[in-house]
Amino acid sequence: MVSYSLSGNIRTDAKGTQALLDFYLYAKNYKNCWFNLNIENLFWFDANLSALLLRYCHLLKSENKLNFYIDYKSLKGHLNVLNRNGLAYHIVQNKDYFKPYDNKDTTIPVKAFRLESVDTFTEYIESTLLKHQGLDGVIYDDKDRIKTSYFEIFDNVGQHGRTTYPIIACGQYFPNECEVKFTFVDSGCGFLTNISEFTKEKENINKASTAISWAVKGNSTKKNEKGGTGLSKILSYCMKNGGALHIASDDCYWAFANKSINTFNIKSNLSGATIHLIFRFLKKD
Amino acid sequence: MPGVVINITNVIGTPNAIIKKFGEELYLTAIPYIRNNTPITLDFSDIKNLTSGFCNASIGKLFLDFPQTADQLISFSHLDENSLWKEKVEDAIYLAKNPEASKMYDSAIASLFAEG
Numbered sequence: 139m140v141s142y143s144l145s146g147n148i149r150t151d152a153k154g155t156q157a158l159l160d161f162y163l164y165a166k167n168y169k170n171c172w173f174n175l176n177i178e179n180l181f182w183f184d185a186n187l188s189a190l191l192l193r194y195c196h197l198l199k200s201e202n203k204l205n206f207y208i209d210y211k212s213l214k215g216h217l218n219v220l221n222r223n224g225l226a227y228h229i230v231q232n233k234d235y236f237k238p239y240d241n242k243d244t245t246i247p248v249k250a251f252r253l254e255s256v257d258t259f260t261e262y263i264e265s266t267l268l269k270h271q272g273l274d275g276v277i278y279d280d281k282d283r284i285k286t287s288y289f290e291i292f293d294n295v296g297q298h299g300r301t302t303y304p305i306i307a308c309g310q311y312f313p314n315e316c317e318v319k320f321t322f323v324d325s326g327c328g329f330l331t332n333i334s335e336f337t338k339e340k341e342n343i344n345k346a347s348t349a350i351s352w353a354v355k356g357n358s359t360k361k362n363e364k365g366g367t368g369l370s371k372i373l374s375y376c377m378k379n380g381g382a383l384h385i386a387s388d389d390c391y392w393a394f395a396n397k398s399i400n401t402f403n404i405k406s407n408l409s410g411a412t413i414h415l416i417f418r419f420l421k422k423d
Numbered sequence: 424m425p426g427v428v429i430n431i432t433n434v435i436g437t438p439n440a441i442i443k444k445f446g447e448e449l450y451l452t453a454i455p456y457i458r459n460n461t462p463i464t465l466d467f468s469d470i471k472n473l474t475s476g477f478c479n480a481s482i483g484k485l486f487l488d489f490p491q492t493a494d495q496l497i498s499f500s501h502l503d504e505n506s507l508w509k510e511k512v513e514d515a516i517y518l519a520k521n522p523e524a525s526k527m528y529d530s531a532i533a534s535l536f537a538e539g
Binding site: 256257260264279282285286289290292293294296297351354355356370373374377394397399 | 437439441442443444445471472473474475476507531532533535536
């Protein structure tokens, strides 16, 4: 059986994104075989990244016909969250050991949505995400804006993503850090393709970091429509409330946090985009 | 002037008016009446969620394509119940009448990028 080790700490940042990409780029060299995802040396995994890992495993299962195996005994301690949020169940062939049941109520379960599953996606955002105990501190108006933003992002993938692959989402409440991290992944064409095409007569955008900034500012490749993709409203929320917004697309990891934007290069030739929203709260007494 | 009542939920088959494709369905349902100068009332009862994308593709496009008659022929019901929806509908109509408004950015975001 082919094996790959995810190890160390995999967090919601450029390094964590690269670590998961490296797994995908390694695994796609194999076809029609069993594949052991070894997590014995994995100390920490931000559970919201389950959306990204599931996307890669889904691609590898459908395109490379890989069958994944995870040793149930390795999902202990903190890593048990990957059982509780449904990731292990969705990935492995040996499903008998994995039951996605969250008795700690900290997970926002990993879920895939076809682009026509409007009602299912709506319900997930409204109920599973926005009614989670971790977001009790978010006021109604902000929840409404966040909800609408994700609906617009979902619609945008359907309109412009040039893909039929599902959208995948997952979240995690980290009570000790007073954070909720929510990850949304699509297998579309990413930001650069459409934006460079749209801007070739004017701004002529040809870098992923510039394309992401262009989109987040509120621009749109749709004619006569204000508001862009919904990302500018999410950014506004983060600016107002001390949250963070990270976007990975093409070869760029773009991150807004602490009132500034940083970009990092990631080694990728895989299309699609990942959006991470990090809610931060004051510690409750 | 209520005119023909078009229940949005019935047209799109869901209370979640959140994608452009649904907006286009509403638009296609409405245009035969508008072309015939028949007043219509777009009924928002039973709607649970509404996005700007939907409004732009339906209401906005009606006002864009029929600038002379849309104000007289199109009215709304059960919209006052939600101030955010009313804002989205009014934005869509405003944008149809003022296309240059699509270029306006949130000022805080514009400042962030100006500093960067």
